[in-house]
Amino acid sequence: MKIVVYGAGGPVAEAAIAALEVRHSLRLCDIRPSSEPHPSLKGDATGNASRWWPSRPARRDHEFRQVDVTNPDQVRDAAEGMDAIVNLTVVRPDPVMAFRVNLVGAYHVMNAAVAHGIRRVVHTGPEVIIDHYWHDFDITAEAPPRPGTNLYLITKYLGQDVVRSFAEVHGLDVVALYFHVFQPGDAPERMKGASPFLVSWADTGRAFQAAVEAPPMPSAYEPFIITGDLPHGRFGSEKAKRLLGWHPQDRFEGHWRRPAIRLGI
Amino acid sequence: MSSTRTALVTGAWGPGQELAEIVAFRLGAEGWHIRSTATHRSDAGQWADHHVGDLRSPEFIKALLTDLPGGGASATVIHLAPLVAVADAAIAHPGNPAEALDIATRGTYRLLMGCLSAGIGRVVQTSSLSSFDAYEDGLEVTEQWRPRPGPNADDLAPYLAELTAREFTRDPLVDSPLEVTCLRLATLRGGDDASRPPTDIRAMWTVDAARAIGLAIEAQAIGNRGSDRGHRWRILHVASGAPEARYTSAIAHQVIGYSPAWLDTASTGTGEGAR
Numbered sequence: 095m096k097i098v099v100y101g102a103g104g105p106v107a108e109a110a111i112a113a114l115e116v117r118h119s120l121r122l123c124d125i126r127p128s129s130e131p132h133p134s135l136k137g138d139a140t141g142n143a144s145r146w147w148p149s150r151p152a153r154r155d156h157e158f159r160q161v162d163v164t165n166p167d168q169v170r171d172a173a174e175g176m177d178a179i180v181n182l183t184v185v186r187p188d189p190v191m192a193f194r195v196n197l198v199g200a201y202h203v204m205n206a207a208v209a210h211g212i213r214r215v216v217h218t219g220p221e222v223i224i225d226h227y228w229h230d231f232d233i234t235a236e237a238p239p240r241p242g243t244n245l246y247l248i249t250k251y252l253g254q255d256v257v258r259s260f261a262e263v264h265g266l267d268v269v270a271l272y273f274h275v276f277q278p279g280d281a282p283e284r285m286k287g288a289s290p291f292l293v294s295w296a297d298t299g300r301a302f303q304a305a306v307e308a309p310p311m312p313s314a315y316e317p318f319i320i321t322g323d324l325p326h327g328r329f330g331s332e333k334a335k336r337l338l339g340w341h342p343q344d345r346f347e348g349h350w351r352r353p354a355i356r357l358g359i
Numbered sequence: 360m361s362s363t364r365t366a367l368v369t370g371a372w373g374p375g376q377e378l379a380e381i382v383a384f385r386l387g388a389e390g391w392h393i394r395s396t397a398t399h400r401s402d403a404g405q406w407a408d409h410h411v412g413d414l415r416s417p418e419f420i421k422a423l424l425t426d427l428p429g430g431g432a433s434a435t436v437i438h439l440a441p442l443v444a445v446a447d448a449a450i451a452h453p454g455n456p457a458e459a460l461d462i463a464t465r466g467t468y469r470l471l472m473g474c475l476s477a478g479i480g481r482v483v484q485t486s487s488l489s490s491f492d493a494y495e496d497g498l499e500v501t502e503q504w505r506p507r508p509g510p511n512a513d514d515l516a517p518y519l520a521e522l523t524a525r526e527f528t529r530d531p532l533v534d535s536p537l538e539v540t541c542l543r544l545a546t547l548r549g550g551d552d553a554s555r556p557p558t559d560i561r562a563m564w565t566v567d568a569a570r571a572i573g574l575a576i577e578a579q580a581i582g583n584r585g586s587d588r589g590h591r592w593r594i595l596h597v598a599s600g601a602p603e604a605r606y607t608s609a610i611a612h613q614v615i616g617y618s619p620a621w622l623d624t625a626s627t628g629t630g631e632g633a634r
Contacts, residue, residue, distance in 0.1 A: 166455060189417070193465040197519070201457045204510065226531065242530035243472070252464055252519050260510040263493075 098176040101183035103132040109148035113299030123161035148295035163199035173206035178214040186246040200253035204260035216305045217257045217270040219250040235317040261314035269305040270317040279344030290326040294344035304340035363429030365392045370439035372397035373446040381569035392428040414466030420473035431478035438484040441520035456512035463516035467523045482539045483575045486517040528591035538591045540575040545598040556601035563599040567619040571597040574615040586614045
């Protein structure tokens with residue numbers, strides 16, 4: 095399968111590419127030139143990058159295009175001849191570009207899908223179901239989004255609705271993967287302050303592989319919670335298992351043990 | 360009536376100008392100070408303290424919301440700009456209508472952030488009933504139906520502005536959430552003859568839209584949110600009120616007393632027949 099990946103320079107893309115490049119032909123697109131790594135992937139003198147960010151054991155070269163997702167012509171041209179789209183573009187804190195990338199960019203990507211007859215689009219975003227459901231359990235991907243006024247969350251939420259509109263009207267087959275926290279599967283401790291909505295980099299990659307290869311979805315826009323199997327009963331990945339055939343392998347069991355047990359005391 | 364209340368009318372040019380003007384004249388007659396804004400100069404300068412600028416600019420918002428007569432607490436924002444975003448984009452970004460999404464959503468976001476800072480608590484926002492045109496005409500579509508906007512700027516710009524504003528009414532991290540009434544309007548038709556409903560089943564007279572805005576402001580001042588189960592977000596469908604109109608205005612009639620002007624002059628004269 096030929097897959098165009100928008101926003102191919104970031105850490106999540108690195109995990110996705112690691113899984114997708116094993117069986118598929120990729121066209122990688124990013125606003126940065128391929129020679130300029132994403133700031134969060136550069137690492138530091140302590141080697142944090144190699145320790146915390148995803149790795150690509152089967153790394154190989156792919157076609158690269160420098161694409162600004164806010165430019166409709168560039169986005170459309172990059173999708174030509176592709177069988178599927180993976181949209182990983184995101185801007186978090188910038189008050190202008192958050193709207194332009196997360197919302198207008200999503201519009202351009204979906205327009206490109208329609209223009210080239212590409213039905214399978216893997217859209218991505220943050221969960222928008224944590225803060226407002228703070229005291230709830232058994233929260234599913236179908237819970238109505240509640241982003242609040244947080245710039246990052248509200249712009250991605252608006253982008254989701256743009257994608258949904260394209261999918262429903264044009265009969266596309268959109269798999270929307272919602273994430274929260276990523277860690278290496280062998281991370282010894284959980285990220286401070288993180289909610290129990292956590293997935294390993296390796297399982298993240300496998301989620302993209304499943305999303306691209308899964309059979310047609312029941313509806314034009316299907317959202318999925320992508321989290322490991324965690325014991326809290328708050329967020330679950332049952333739907334992803336059932337429809338995508340994705341089964342997370344990293345459970346972070348050590349993160350949830352009482353300290354005395356963890357230390358063997 | 361006190362003259363220390365300010366109505367801030369956005370989108371007061373182009374397709375929003377007639378509605379802005381009627382609203383302004385009516386409120387002005389009741390003693391409101393009228394401040395208007397748009398991306399372009401317009402006749403609004405003749406009837407309002409008109410500010411030309413881009414709602415997406417934090418600096419412009421700050422200036423726009425400074426020195427409001429009566430202060431922010433007594434001000435109401437009448438946010439017509441989401442209905443004008445496509446026209447704004449056509450001028451600023453010819454051939455790229457998707458820019459209207461940025462104009463409508465980021466403009467709304469910045470404006471409402473400014474309202475929080477300025478202590479402005481009440482907003483009446485306009486949107487479009489076109490988000491329901493995907494439903495077959497035989498269905499009685501009400502506020503209880505999910506919007507189904509088409510993937511085009513005309514539908515998405517006002518709809519996404521709705522979603523943006525709604526978050527400002529319910530974010531638990533906001534100390535004093537806004538109270539927003541969103542009026543989804545039928546397609547506006549100008550003209551002087553509002554004594555009969557428009558023949559287009561998806562259209563309404565601009566004077567009736569202005570009437571609904573005035574009623575929404577009055578209802579906010581009364582402060583009864585019972586019909587909205589206590590929520591600070593109120594959504595109402597406002598159309599021509601004609602029996603054959605595509606969209607019913609029945610809830611707007613119940614909640615804010617909306618009835619079109621033509622019904623007042625019709626033989627029934629009671630307004631009870633408003634669809």
